[in-house]
């Protein structure tokens with residue numbers, strides 16, 4: 001802890017793109033934790049070069065599947081969706097508790113039925 005590092009300063013070595021193209025990887029201009037990027041640190045790949053590795057292609061394919069699954073689930077018929085807090089919303093046009101898009105939290109409807117309200 002108290003002993004200083006042998007080198008006075010850390011020199012930034014030009015990191016090479018991990019795809020094996022031999023070109024230097026760019027320095028990240030912003031931190032993106034999800035992508036493993038740290039501002040000021042070299043990125044792992046040049047832009048798009050992660051797609052040259054099997055892992056990169058697999059990750060991109062998984063992202064595409066997740067996107068399509070989300071899109072189809074939000075567009076499915078029946079007027080049901082999940083709000084940001086995890087409540088199930090159901091379409092109930094004209095309901096006194098409905099929001100501006102005519103959605104009501106399902107547990108409220110269930111409780112109304114349970115209480116025998118009209």
Ligand SMILES: [Zn+2]
Pocket residue numbers: 017018019020021022023045046049
């Ligand atoms: Zn590359």
